[in-house]
Each structure stands twice: as C-alpha cells, then as structure tokens.
Amino acid sequence: MNITLRAGERFFINGAVIRIDRKxxxxxxxxxxxxxxxxxxxxxxxxxxxxxxxxxxxxxxxDPTAAASAAPLARSLIESALVAYRAPELTAGLKSAAASLVRGRNFEALKSLRALFALEDKELQPLAKTPSAA
Structure with missing residues (x-):
C-alpha cells in the first residue's frame, strides 16, 4: 500500500506517531x-x-495497548445506537461496523462509521429543531 503525505503531516502506525518533515x-x-x-x-x-x-x-x-478496554466500549455503544436509531441505512452501517470489529478489521469499521456521520446528522436534525418547553 502506498501513502502520500504532505510536509508536517502526521500518521499513526502500530501505535507510533510519525511526523513527516517534507512531502x-x-x-x-x-x-x-x-x-x-x-x-x-x-x-x-x-x-x-x-x-x-x-x-x-x-x-x-x-494505541493497540488500549484495544482490550476500548473494544467492549465500542460494542456497547453500537448496541445503544442500534436501539436509538431506526433508519435502515444507519442500522445496516452499524451492523457492518460491528462485523468488521468481530473480524479484527478495525480500519474497515472506521470507514463504515465515517460514512454514517452525515446520515446520523440527518437523523438527529429533527430533534435539534424541536422547540424546547419553556
């Protein structure tokens, strides 16, 4: 896999932070x-x-050393989101991310989750417009 980085850009590899000084x-x-x-x-x-x-x-x-504690949190949050959200695209995406995590494909799970941000914002938008009781 080839990655092109700009000057000053950082990336994280196997838990290490690497900064590139030039392209x-x-x-x-x-x-x-x-x-x-x-x-x-x-x-x-x-x-x-x-x-x-x-x-x-x-x-x-x-931080691979934190994976053991972060994994149960991610699974619990996915379960909560599956209860909270009803939009089929959201639930399908959450299930896909959960399946990726089970297979140890964490980067794949991140990609699935990132694709859900706009859908989640759309799902939550009506809640933000609801007038609050005075």
Missing amino acids: ASIELLNEVTFLLEAHVMQAEEATTLIRQIYFAVQIMLM
Whole structure:
C-alpha cells in the first residue's frame, strides 16, 4: 500500500506517531495498523453515538495497548445506537461496523462509521429543531 503525505503531516502506525518533515510517499510492505491524521477525531468532537463509537475504534487503532478496554466500549455503544436509531441505512452501517470489529478489521469499521456521520446528522436534525418547553 502506498501513502502520500504532505510536509508536517502526521500518521499513526502500530501505535507510533510519525511526523513527516517534507512531502513523502511511503510504501507499506506488510500488514500494519495505521491511521492518517486527517481521519483522527478529537475527543471533543465525539458528540453523538456514532462519533463516540468512531472515537473508541480510533483508540484501538492508535494505541493497540488500549484495544482490550476500548473494544467492549465500542460494542456497547453500537448496541445503544442500534436501539436509538431506526433508519435502515444507519442500522445496516452499524451492523457492518460491528462485523468488521468481530473480524479484527478495525480500519474497515472506521470507514463504515465515517460514512454514517452525515446520515446520523440527518437523523438527529429533527430533534435539534424541536422547540424546547419553556
């Protein structure tokens, strides 16, 4: 797999943080766990159920030593989201992410979850427009 990175960009590989000082192309020759900086979510951005699941899975990728504690949290959050959300696209995506986690395909799970952000926002939008009782 080839990855092209810009100057100053960071990426995470097998738990290590690597910063590139100039534009570079890197070829990964074996199976590694990696995450590009552009896909890293900050804790304060994990404001919805799917984003919280994403954050837990992200922790599993960035810090393999934390995977044992983050995995049960991700599974629990997926169960909560499956109860909370009814949209078929959301539930199918959540089930796909859960299946990826079971197979140890954490990066695949992140991709599935990232694709659900807009759907979740759409699902939650009517709730945001509901007038609050005074």
